[in-house]
Every structure is written in structure tokens, then in C-alpha cells.
Amino acid sequence: MARIELSGIQKRWGKVVGVRDVDIEIADEEFVVFLGPSGCGKTTTMRMIAGLEEPTEGEVIMDGEVMNDIDARDRDVAMVFQGYALYPNMTIYENIRFPLRMREVPKGEQDALVRRAAEMTELTDYLDRKPSALSGGQRQRAALARAIVRQPQVFLMDEPLSNLDAKLRQAMRVQIKHIQRQLKVTTVYVTHDQIEAMTLADRIVIMEGGAIQQIGTPDDIYNDPANTFVAGFIGSPPMNLVEGAIDAGTFTAQGIEVTGLPAALSGNVVLGFRPEDCTVGGNTPHLKGSVFGVEPTGDLTYLTIKVGGQQIEVKADRAFRAELDTEITVTFDPARICLFDAKSGERLR
Amino acid sequence: MASQRRKSRSESLTLRYAILGGWALFCLMPVLWFLSIGFRPRTEIITAQPIYWPTFSLDAFWMIFEDWPMWKYLRNSVLAIIGSVLIDLVLAIPAAYSLSRYTYRGRDDIGFYILSTRMMAPAIVAIPIFFLFRNAGLLDSVWALMLIYAAINLSFVTWIIRSYMMDIPKELEDAAKTDGAGDLRILWEIIIPAILPGIITASVIAMIFAINEFLFTLLIASTPNAYTMSVALANFTGGSDGLIYNAIALVAFLAFVPVFIVVVAIQKHLSRGLTMGAVKG
Incomplete structure (x- = not known):
């Protein structure tokens, strides 16, 4: 198993910067998820760990050894791809056995290893089929089996679930986490799906514009976002962000007034609060607006409120109902409020 | 209803x-x-009134095999064609792999240059090629035909295989790399099996072109030692016996049958190969 260190990693193609100044240490057996919108540099970063892409600057270090000049095939990593990348001319058995053959694992041991990997991924009955005869979920499991079969130092998974439907995705998520814990292999996982990131990760690395925005446990990232990008990216619906002014501990924006904030702050700031930290009504409400939309989902009701020119999302009680355009007030949990600099978007503490 | x-x-x-x-x-x-x-007797070929239901006769059939070295022509055709296709594949597959998979300066120019060799009128190079082969002592041999056919077809065999390779997702190769395979292994175990239909298509089209090749064969093959079906067919139109139309018809049919069978067998891939990757299959 391995420790991975990315030190000052940059990737440029001519003038285009794909990844800038990525520094991170990944502990042995850790499950790290790179999360961000498409084009944020997360896949490129992973490909540099795999050796499929060469960093323009910086070092990829595994267990203290600089890997920059080492070929992908000589790094002990296994990768699962978004499109599965199963070899179409080979059966599933052959697909899973391929890495063992390439790494010259003794022939006598190959069969047992293939069968073990197939068992862990529930593919035993499909070993003699070609990839084209399998469903999406089965193909994904076959790709996973091919990755785990030779027990590599590092697993790299590039959006492995994005081609599956929601139900299957959830089942596979559990399976991936289970297998990772079982095999205790350092894992780097790339996704744009925050639910996957929150559920799988020991630590999440949020990327945007080629740079790391925040590194932290899922709880850190959710409760303590480092900037407006992270705040607006994580959560469903994400954190409400309202621009306004703060003076003497009081934040004011159109329709919103919050008191009791740190008195040292002044000027333009962004106020952030999560939809679930809001209560409709209350004795000293912070927000006044009109009902724009009510969406009951069964276990709760999504309430959209129009305040000034902006829409605010609130998670209300499941029994909550209201007529459109009626006046409504909302109280926030003051302990859960975040403030960000209006210009840089950075968190103010 | x-x-x-x-x-x-x-x-x-x-x-x-x-x-x-x-x-x-x-x-x-x-x-x-x-x-x-x-399959009619020579007397029923040129008549004042057309004969719609002629007498069945194998005269011409026996004649072409007994009076002419037809087996030799057939053998020459088969050897030259298969040999040329093998040469093409050995050269075209690595070339196509390079053109479709690596990025280097001038790659597209090289690709276009390879294709452009096909655009030249064959007559322009006929005489230089004749002298080249004569100086190399290769005139009147099946080996020379092999080389010529291979040279004529190499450009589009490369181009067709390249177009199939371009359609293979890059992920497959990345997966093979992280699985521990080197470039040659990837080509041999992953790419070639995946583009087998393309290789078959390119080979068949090359065979068809080679079977029909006439100009260079006539130039290089001066005796029946190296005659192929296409040149033999032309030779039937002259000689002391006058025009032997029924024999010509049969030889033409013999030259046509193998191509016909192959084309029917792979017709599904053929249209794809002929568009040379312009249309996704």
C-alpha cells in the first residue's frame, strides 16, 4: 500500500493551464475524492498520478520515490475508467486476467486470483461472456474486478459510476467503499457528483479552475466551506449566498437583517446559510420575502422564497404548504451562518 | 380489418x-x-440471329485449361495478390498506429503525403518503375508483382486502418498501460483484435484492386511466367485462333468469381471501409 504526495504539480498545454500548484499528501489506505465541475483539472491530476500524463512542473511521489519519469505500466496503480475500457475482444475472464498476464504473475496463481476478484464483484456467472453481452452495471463491476485483481498499491477511479442509473450508482457506491475497506488500498476517486464524494471519501479535495479550493473531511467541507465556490458547490440544494453589507455586527441586505455577527467585520460581504438551517416563521425573523415555489418531496418540502431579486432555498417541514406570493419570514440558526469576502469569495472568520 | x-x-x-x-x-x-x-459452342457465338437458348457446351472450359496455362495464371494472381496484401498489412498497421496514436510534428502532413501517392496517375510512374525493376533484375517475376501491388495499395490500406484505429477509445489504451502492457503488446493484443473488421475490409479492397491491376502487370510480366488473370484475359483477344469469345467470357468469369464471393461475404464492412472513416460505423 502506498502514500502519495503531489508537490507543486502543474499541467500546461501551451498557454492553457489545466492544473495549477496542486499540493496534497494522501495517507496510506486513505480514500480521497477529487470533486469539481467538468474541466476543473481533477481528471488530469489523477492521470498524472497514473503516469498517463506528465506534469509540466512539480513531482508525483509514491512512498518517498519520485515517479515523474516512471512509465504508467511500471507504476503499481490500477485504474477504473468512466467508459469501463474493457477489452472488447476478450471475455470477462480474460479481461480480469490481463493485468496478471502483463505483470507476469505465475500462471498457476492467475486462475485463483481472477476467481477471487470475480467473487468480490459478483461476476462469477459472467466470466465467459464478452463485455458487449453485459449490462452497464456488470461492465462496471468487471472493470472494478480488473483493477482489484492484482492488489495494486493505488486504485485510481475516474468517474466510474457516471454512466449508471441512480439506483445502480448507489449500490455500486456501497460496493466500492466496501471493497476499498476490505483491501485497504490507497484510493483516489474523481467525480463531479457531490453525493458520491460525501459518501465515499475520507477526505475530499475540491477543485475549480485547475486549483484546489479546499481539502477536508466531508464534514469539514460541508460545515466549514473555505470559500463561496465550495459553499455553492456542496449541498443539495447548495448554501444560499446573499451579498450585503456588514457594520457593527449587523448584516443587511434587501429583505434580510442578521444581528450578533462579529463586530470587527465591515464592508461588503456574502452571507451564507444552508437551506436546512432555516426555520419558517420565528419570533425574531432574519428574512422577509414572498413564496415563489413549494415542492413537497414526501420527507420534506423545498420552499423557494423571493427576497429582493434573489431566490432563497429553504428546507421546510414535510407538512409545510403555502400559497404562492404570500409574505413569509424565516429565521436562521446563527451558529451555522458563514460569512465570505464579497470580492475574493474567501471565508471571513 | x-x-x-x-x-x-x-x-x-x-x-x-x-x-x-x-x-x-x-x-x-x-x-x-x-x-x-x-458455355456455348464457338459456332453459336457470332450469328445473324441472336440465339437465346444455346446448346450447352464445355468446349471453351476444356480449352482454357488444356491449351492455356490457366492454372499458372491463377497461381500467379493468387500469390501476387496475397503476398502484396501481407506486405501492405505489415507496413500499414504500424504506420496507421503511429498516425492515429502519437502526436509529433508533421504527422498530418505525413498522413496526407501517404494518401497523395494514390492520387497520381499510374501512367506517370510506369516508365521509371519499369527501369527500376529491370535494373533490379525483377522483371517477369511474381515477386515484382507483389511489390508493385503492395506499393499501389499501401496508401489506402494505411488510411482505412488508420480510420478504424481513430475510432478506438483512448481509454482502452490507457487501461492497458496501467494494466502493465507496453506499446507493442497494446497494438497486438488490444488494437489489432479490436479493428479486425477494418483490417479485413482493407485487405479485401486491396485484393480487388490487385486483381484488376493491368498496366503495371503488363509492363512487368512479359511471359506467362508472371502473367496474371487480368493480363491473360487481354491476351485472349489476339492470336492465330482469332477472337475466342467463349473462352474470354469464361476467363472473365473465373476472374470475377473470387472477388464476388469475398465481396458478398464482407459486404457489411465494405461500405464502411470505402467511406474511409468518414461515417461512424
Whole structure:
């Protein structure tokens, strides 16, 4: 198993910067998820760990050894791809056995290893089929089996679930986490799906514009976002962000007034609060607006409120109902409020 | 109501088959016509009144095999064609791999240059090639034909295989790399099996072009030692016996049959190969 260190990693193609100044240490057996919108540099970063892409600057270090000049095939990593990348001319058995053959694992041991990997991924009955005869979920499991079969130092998974439907995705998520814990292999996982990131990760690395925005446990990232990008990216619906002014501990924006904030702050700031930290009504409400939309989902009701020119999302009680355009007030949990600099978007503490 | 619908459906199906059948007959007419010529006696070929139901005769069939070294021509054709296709594949597959997979300066120019060799009129290079082969002592040999056919077809065999390779997702190669495979292994175990239909298509098209090749064969093959079917066919039109139309028809048919069988067998891939990757398969 391995420790991975990315030190000052940059990737440029001519003038285009794909990844800038990525520094991170990944502990042995850790499950790290790179999360961000498409084009944020997360896949490129992973490909540099795999050796499929060469960093323009910086070092990829595994267990203290600089890997920059080492070929992908000589790094002990296994990768699962978004499109599965199963070899179409080979059966599933052959697909899973391929890495063992390439790494010259003794022939006598190959069969047992293939069968073990197939068992862990529930593919035993499909070993003699070609990839084209399998469903999406089965193909994904076959790709996973091919990755785990030779027990590599590092697993790299590039959006492995994005081609599956929601139900299957959830089942596979559990399976991936289970297998990772079982095999205790350092894992780097790339996704744009925050639910996957929150559920799988020991630590999440949020990327945007080629740079790391925040590194932290899922709880850190959710409760303590480092900037407006992270705040607006994580959560469903994400954190409400309202621009306004703060003076003497009081934040004011159109329709919103919050008191009791740190008195040292002044000027333009962004106020952030999560939809679930809001209560409709209350004795000293912070927000006044009109009902724009009510969406009951069964276990709760999504309430959209129009305040000034902006829409605010609130998670209300499941029994909550209201007529459109009626006046409504909302109280926030003051302990859960975040403030960000209006210009840089950075968190103010 | 339902039976009426079924009836009109079967009627439209019959009509469709009738039209397609008619068209097929129209296209096959020349073939049927020279078959009919080939299997009739020489006396029934040129007549004042057309003979629609001629006497069946194998005269021409026996003649072409007994009086002419037909087996030799056939053997020359087969050797030269298969040899040329093998040479093409050995050269074209690595070239196509390089053109489709690596980025280097001038890659697209090299690709275009390879294709452009096909655009030249063969007559322009006929005389230089004749001297080249004469100086190399290769005139009048099957080996020379192999080389010539290979050279003529190499450009588009490369191009077709390249287009198939371009369609293979890059992920497959990345997966093979992280699985521990080197470039040659990837080519041999992953790419070639995945583009096998493309390789077959390119080979068949190369074979067809080679079977039909006439100019260079005539230039290089000066005796029956190196004659192929296409040149033999031309030789039938002259000689002391005068024009032997029924023999010509049969030889033409013999030259046509192998191509026909191969084309029918791979027709699904053929149209794809001919568009050279312009249309996704």
C-alpha cells in the first residue's frame, strides 16, 4: 500500500493551464475524492498520478520515490475508467486476467486470483461472456474486478459510476467503499457528483479552475466551506449566498437583517446559510420575502422564497404548504451562518 | 380489418421483392450473359440471329485449361495478390498506429503525403518503375508483382486502418498501460483484435484492386511466367485462333468469381471501409 504526495504539480498545454500548484499528501489506505465541475483539472491530476500524463512542473511521489519519469505500466496503480475500457475482444475472464498476464504473475496463481476478484464483484456467472453481452452495471463491476485483481498499491477511479442509473450508482457506491475497506488500498476517486464524494471519501479535495479550493473531511467541507465556490458547490440544494453589507455586527441586505455577527467585520460581504438551517416563521425573523415555489418531496418540502431579486432555498417541514406570493419570514440558526469576502469569495472568520 | 391489413402488407412486400429482384436481374445481366457465351459452342457465338437458348457446351472450359496455362495464371494472381496484401498489412498497421496514436510534428502532413501517392496517375510512374525493376533484375517475376501491388495499395490500406484505429477509445489504451502492457503488446493484443473488421475490409479492397491491376502487370510480366488473370484475359483477344469469345467470357468469369464471393461475404464492412472513416460505423 502506498502514500502519495503531489508537490507543486502543474499541467500546461501551451498557454492553457489545466492544473495549477496542486499540493496534497494522501495517507496510506486513505480514500480521497477529487470533486469539481467538468474541466476543473481533477481528471488530469489523477492521470498524472497514473503516469498517463506528465506534469509540466512539480513531482508525483509514491512512498518517498519520485515517479515523474516512471512509465504508467511500471507504476503499481490500477485504474477504473468512466467508459469501463474493457477489452472488447476478450471475455470477462480474460479481461480480469490481463493485468496478471502483463505483470507476469505465475500462471498457476492467475486462475485463483481472477476467481477471487470475480467473487468480490459478483461476476462469477459472467466470466465467459464478452463485455458487449453485459449490462452497464456488470461492465462496471468487471472493470472494478480488473483493477482489484492484482492488489495494486493505488486504485485510481475516474468517474466510474457516471454512466449508471441512480439506483445502480448507489449500490455500486456501497460496493466500492466496501471493497476499498476490505483491501485497504490507497484510493483516489474523481467525480463531479457531490453525493458520491460525501459518501465515499475520507477526505475530499475540491477543485475549480485547475486549483484546489479546499481539502477536508466531508464534514469539514460541508460545515466549514473555505470559500463561496465550495459553499455553492456542496449541498443539495447548495448554501444560499446573499451579498450585503456588514457594520457593527449587523448584516443587511434587501429583505434580510442578521444581528450578533462579529463586530470587527465591515464592508461588503456574502452571507451564507444552508437551506436546512432555516426555520419558517420565528419570533425574531432574519428574512422577509414572498413564496415563489413549494415542492413537497414526501420527507420534506423545498420552499423557494423571493427576497429582493434573489431566490432563497429553504428546507421546510414535510407538512409545510403555502400559497404562492404570500409574505413569509424565516429565521436562521446563527451558529451555522458563514460569512465570505464579497470580492475574493474567501471565508471571513 | 386485420386480415385486410395483413393482405395489403404482404402485397407491398411482394411488390418490394419484385422491384428488388428486377433490379438484381438487371445488374446480373452482364454476368449471366457472359456465362451463357462461355458455355456455348464457338459456332453459336457470332450469328445473324441472336440465339437465346444455346446448346450447352464445355468446349471453351476444356480449352482454357488444356491449351492455356490457366492454372499458372491463377497461381500467379493468387500469390501476387496475397503476398502484396501481407506486405501492405505489415507496413500499414504500424504506420496507421503511429498516425492515429502519437502526436509529433508533421504527422498530418505525413498522413496526407501517404494518401497523395494514390492520387497520381499510374501512367506517370510506369516508365521509371519499369527501369527500376529491370535494373533490379525483377522483371517477369511474381515477386515484382507483389511489390508493385503492395506499393499501389499501401496508401489506402494505411488510411482505412488508420480510420478504424481513430475510432478506438483512448481509454482502452490507457487501461492497458496501467494494466502493465507496453506499446507493442497494446497494438497486438488490444488494437489489432479490436479493428479486425477494418483490417479485413482493407485487405479485401486491396485484393480487388490487385486483381484488376493491368498496366503495371503488363509492363512487368512479359511471359506467362508472371502473367496474371487480368493480363491473360487481354491476351485472349489476339492470336492465330482469332477472337475466342467463349473462352474470354469464361476467363472473365473465373476472374470475377473470387472477388464476388469475398465481396458478398464482407459486404457489411465494405461500405464502411470505402467511406474511409468518414461515417461512424
